[in-house]
Structures are given as C-alpha cells and as structure tokens.
Amino acid sequence: MSSDTSNTRNRILKSVLEQLQASQEKGVRMADIAKRAGISRQALYLHFSTRAELLIETTYYVDRLKGSDKRLAPSRAAETGIERLNAFIEAWGNYIPDIYHVAKALLAMGDTDDAANQAWSKRMSDMKEGCAAAINALDADKVLSSDYAPDQATDVLWTMLSVRNWEHLIIECGWPQEDYVQMLKTIAHKIFVKKQTA
Amino acid sequence: MSSDTSNTRNRILKSVLEQLQASQEKGVRMADIAKRAGISRQALYLHFSTRAELLIETTYYVDRLKGSDKRLAPSRAAETGIERLNAFIEAWGNYIPDIYHVAKALLAMGDTDDAANQAWSKRMSDMKEGCAAAINALDADKVLSSDYAPDQATDVLWTMLSVRNWEHLIIECGWPQEDYVQMLKTIAHKIFVKKQTA
DNA sequence: GGTATCGCTTGACATAGTGTCAAGTAGCAA
DNA sequence: TTGCTACTTGACACTATGTCAAGCGATACC
Known part of the structure; x- marks a missing residue:
C-alpha cells in the first residue's frame, strides 16, 4: 500500500x-x-533530491492515497453538458481540500523554483482540459451562452476554479466547503448557460 | 514631488x-x-528597516505616483447600483496593473512575514468595502439577484476581483487588459443582477 | 565466523539571502 | 575647526537548502 x-x-x-x-x-x-x-x-x-521534488512527490502520494483518478468518472459519464459542468465542478472542488496544503507550498516555491513551477503548471494544464471538455459539452448541446467563444469561456472557468479562489472563499471568507461547491455551480450556470429563449 | x-x-x-x-x-x-x-x-x-517595510512603502509610492485616490470617484458618483458596480470593476481592474508587481512580491513574502501579510490584508480589506458598497447599491436598487445574501455576494465579487485572478487571465492566459475588464463586467452582471421579470 | 552491503547517522561545510554593527569618510554648515 | 549628515566598507550572525565524508549497526551471504 x-x-x-x-x-x-x-x-x-x-x-x-x-x-x-x-x-x-x-x-x-x-x-x-x-x-x-x-x-x-x-x-x-x-x-x-530537493525540497521541490519532495513536494511534487507528495502531490502524487496524495493522489494515490485519495484515489484521485476516480474522481472524474461522473463528469465523463455525464449525458448533458450541464451535468458534465456540474459534475466537473463538484469533482475538482472537492479535490482541492485534499491537495490544498501541498499545493500552497508548491505555489510558494514556484516563484523561485523552476521544477516546482513546472510541476504545478502541468497539473493546472491537465485541469484546464477538464474545463475545456465541460465548456465544449455545453457548446455541443447548444446551451453555451453566445457571449463568449469556447476558449474564452474555458479560461474563465479555469480561473474560477483556481486553488487561490478556493483558498480565498474557504480560508479567508470562512465559507463551508458545501457552500463553495454550491456557489460555484450556481455562478457557472449563470455565466455560461444560455438563457432559455422559450 | x-x-x-x-x-x-x-x-x-x-x-x-x-x-x-x-x-x-x-x-x-x-x-x-x-x-x-x-x-x-x-x-x-x-x-x-526591513525588506517587507520597503515593499509596503513601495505600494504607497505607487499610489502617490498614480494618483490612486482619485480612481474611486466615478464609482462613488454613480447614480445606479449597476453603474456603481461597473465603475468599481473598471477602477479596480485598471488599478491592478499598476500595483501588480509589488503586490506579487508582497504576497510572496506574506507566507512567512507577518508585516507583509498584514499590509496586504489591510489593502484587500479596504477593497472589500468597495465590493460591499457596490453590492449594497445593487440591493438598494432592488436589482441584486435574490439567489444570495449581500454578504455572500460581496465575498464572491471580492474573490472575482482578486489580483490572483487578474494574474491568471492576463499573465497566464494572455488576455488583453481591456478584455479582462470587459469580461469582469459581463460576468458580474450575469451573476449579481436580477433577471428582468418584465 | 567473517565480510559486504544497505540504510541511516553525524559533523562539517558551501551557498544565498536578510539584517546588524562598528569604524571610517566626504561634504557641507556654523 | 568642529560637528553633523549621509553614506561606505568589511565583518559577522542567522536561517535554510543542499553536499560530502566518515562511521555504524543490522542483515544477508559465503
């Protein structure tokens, strides 16, 4: 084990x-x-070999310990774009608390250490693909708001879901985790989903 | 001078x-x-006396140099809640590029240095008041979405307008400054302003 | 029983950066 | 001339990362 x-x-x-x-x-x-x-x-x-390597390996250790690879299954299995978006927000939003402390240490090192910086960038770049997939699913369902191009929307979702924003709402503002997830779903819906023209 | x-x-x-x-x-x-x-x-x-003090004093120097005290006038003069929100986003959003480099250095120090941490927290706390004022102006006009309490909405706006988010969109994603300001206005409107029930 | 190896310990040291201290100096003013 | 102000220089303390060499105890192998 x-x-x-x-x-x-x-x-x-x-x-x-x-x-x-x-x-x-x-x-x-x-x-x-x-x-x-x-x-x-x-x-x-x-x-x-270095402090950076130790922290990077710790992120992998957390993933193994928490079975992080299974988290995205519901998102991938979603049948509609909106479901996919919600499932992705829930998966990522509930993953952040597990990774937060190591992430913070890695981010702090990233300013001066290339290896730390690259390792975290890689993770964020993988996460961005999840954002893009969710936005593209909305687009495929014709429910992505016509106010943005998919790339723009992806950038916005990616930004919204940053660890820094989680930190800000949870640590700084003292929100409960459930409120954070709920709020992100709510505002993502308001931002990205086209208003019903029924 | x-x-x-x-x-x-x-x-x-x-x-x-x-x-x-x-x-x-x-x-x-x-x-x-x-x-x-x-x-x-x-x-x-x-x-x-210390590196932290030097960076903190540099933030005041930037404010003097750029006349930052005048930036909030349009926001305060706004006649409607929506105008006030837009003016505040524009004022703050266009202030960030001026303060960004010092802010980043101060934020990096904040992890280990109390003085740096407190100085930046103070600034952010002042900024939060601007967020609260904008949200309260929306509320007074009865156009704040009934999905949130004003405190919650303030926290969300405060989070959206963080320097980290600016950094993410501008530095990481490479957005032009104008697109950033425009996008923040757009999504703030979508998130906070009640849909017309006309 | 001897010996080799593995995994660790210990102490010493290099390097980089912040912050302190003491002595010295150049310029300027009364 | 004296004295003050603002700065210089060199030395040093401290913290943290990372390196190196010597040593040591347990285990495994012959």
Missing part, C-alpha cells in the same frame, strides 16, 4: 502532509519533516 | 519598482535594489 510507513519513503511523504497541515501558514522546513519522520535531515536527500 | 529622485528614499522606491518590473518572475533581492539605486546594500536599511 502507498500508505505503508514501514517504507521510509512513504513515512517521509506522510510526514510532509502532516507537517503541512500542522503548521498552518508557516513555512515547512526540511528539518521539520525529517524530525516528524524520525530521521536525520540529511537522510531526506537519500530519498528526494 | 513623490517622484523626486534627488531624495535617496524616493530613488530607492523608484528602483524597487523598476527592479520588480525588470526581473519578471525572479525574486528581487535587497542587493539588486541597492545596485539600481546606486547605493550600498546596507544603506537601504538606513531608510527602510
């Missing part, structure tokens, strides 16, 4: 997550992680 | 701005700023 802590590598990854959650707002140092994993600071580098 | 560079302090502040704009994406060091201002690194500390 990926959470098997007899394996030092996994114990380290687990410690990263714990430490990130424990030390809210403060930066997590290699020394902190080592201490929590019960090894020396230098030993971390026997498993991960 | 605030841009008088015979004054060393102003020369430093100007150098911060220039350096931030010049070194896109890379972190700006005290040494870089000193070099650009033509003084020693240590001399910076004769004018600003």
Whole structure:
C-alpha cells in the first residue's frame, strides 16, 4: 500500500502532509519533516533530491492515497453538458481540500523554483482540459451562452476554479466547503448557460 | 514631488519598482535594489528597516505616483447600483496593473512575514468595502439577484476581483487588459443582477 | 565466523539571502 | 575647526537548502 510507513519513503511523504497541515501558514522546513519522520535531515536527500521534488512527490502520494483518478468518472459519464459542468465542478472542488496544503507550498516555491513551477503548471494544464471538455459539452448541446467563444469561456472557468479562489472563499471568507461547491455551480450556470429563449 | 529622485528614499522606491518590473518572475533581492539605486546594500536599511517595510512603502509610492485616490470617484458618483458596480470593476481592474508587481512580491513574502501579510490584508480589506458598497447599491436598487445574501455576494465579487485572478487571465492566459475588464463586467452582471421579470 | 552491503547517522561545510554593527569618510554648515 | 549628515566598507550572525565524508549497526551471504 502507498500508505505503508514501514517504507521510509512513504513515512517521509506522510510526514510532509502532516507537517503541512500542522503548521498552518508557516513555512515547512526540511528539518521539520525529517524530525516528524524520525530521521536525520540529511537522510531526506537519500530519498528526494530537493525540497521541490519532495513536494511534487507528495502531490502524487496524495493522489494515490485519495484515489484521485476516480474522481472524474461522473463528469465523463455525464449525458448533458450541464451535468458534465456540474459534475466537473463538484469533482475538482472537492479535490482541492485534499491537495490544498501541498499545493500552497508548491505555489510558494514556484516563484523561485523552476521544477516546482513546472510541476504545478502541468497539473493546472491537465485541469484546464477538464474545463475545456465541460465548456465544449455545453457548446455541443447548444446551451453555451453566445457571449463568449469556447476558449474564452474555458479560461474563465479555469480561473474560477483556481486553488487561490478556493483558498480565498474557504480560508479567508470562512465559507463551508458545501457552500463553495454550491456557489460555484450556481455562478457557472449563470455565466455560461444560455438563457432559455422559450 | 513623490517622484523626486534627488531624495535617496524616493530613488530607492523608484528602483524597487523598476527592479520588480525588470526581473519578471525572479525574486528581487535587497542587493539588486541597492545596485539600481546606486547605493550600498546596507544603506537601504538606513531608510527602510526591513525588506517587507520597503515593499509596503513601495505600494504607497505607487499610489502617490498614480494618483490612486482619485480612481474611486466615478464609482462613488454613480447614480445606479449597476453603474456603481461597473465603475468599481473598471477602477479596480485598471488599478491592478499598476500595483501588480509589488503586490506579487508582497504576497510572496506574506507566507512567512507577518508585516507583509498584514499590509496586504489591510489593502484587500479596504477593497472589500468597495465590493460591499457596490453590492449594497445593487440591493438598494432592488436589482441584486435574490439567489444570495449581500454578504455572500460581496465575498464572491471580492474573490472575482482578486489580483490572483487578474494574474491568471492576463499573465497566464494572455488576455488583453481591456478584455479582462470587459469580461469582469459581463460576468458580474450575469451573476449579481436580477433577471428582468418584465 | 567473517565480510559486504544497505540504510541511516553525524559533523562539517558551501551557498544565498536578510539584517546588524562598528569604524571610517566626504561634504557641507556654523 | 568642529560637528553633523549621509553614506561606505568589511565583518559577522542567522536561517535554510543542499553536499560530502566518515562511521555504524543490522542483515544477508559465503
């Protein structure tokens, strides 16, 4: 199992997550992680060559732990564009809390570290494809508002669903997670779905 | 004048701005700023006690330089809620490009530095009042969508107008500034303004 | 029983950046 | 001449990442 802590590598990854959650707002140092994993600071580098690599691997660890690959199934199975949009918002919106702490650390590094920056960009670029698929599904159903080109709409949805916006509403404004998901569905509908001309 | 560079302090502040704009994406060091201002690194500390203070003072310098205090006049003078919302989005949206580089540096520091964090939070909290005023103006005109309480709507508008979202659309997606402002007006209208029940 | 290897420890060190301190200096003014 | 202001220079403390070399204990193999 990926959470098997007899394996030092996994114990380290687990410690990263714990430490990130424990030390809210403060930066997590290699020394902190080592201490929590019960090894020396230098030993971390026997498993991960840099702090950036450690954080990147932690994102994969979270995905394994939470079975993130299964989340998009409902979205892909949706029969209408609107269903697909809602399912995608729900899937991604409920994934953010799992990835948030590592994401934040990675984003903070991204300003100065190329590897961290690229790893996160890759993730966001994958997510953007989900946005594009949802928008295209709306378009195929002829319910995408004619106010935007699909590319523009994709950019807007992609922006709306950013981790920073989740952080802003949840952490800064103190919204409950369910309200966040509900609100995003509501406003996405208002923004993207063409008004009934019945 | 605030841009008088015979004054060393102003020369430093100007150098911060220039350096931030010049070194896109890379972190700006005290040494870089000193070099650009033509003084020693240590001399910076004769004018600003920390890097955070220097960046914070730079935000005020930008405001003085750009006359930011005048930007909100059209919004305050608006006669209807919808006008007020549009004027506020335009004012803030066109202010972001001026403040962006310093904001980014300050936000990056905010993760580890209390002073930087508080200074930026203060700014955002002031901006939130503008959001609240716009939403309340809509409400007073009975055109605020009944889907949200004013507080919720304020949080959403506040989130939409974040510097991070501007960064995402302008820097990441490559949108022109005018498209950004136009799009924000469009989606704010769709989200917040009650549909005509005529 | 010896020995080789693996996984880790320990201490020392390089590097980069912020911030501090003390001594010195150039220019200007009374 | 004296003294002040604004700056310079060099040295240093501190924090954090990352590297290196030597050593050590357990396990596995012959």
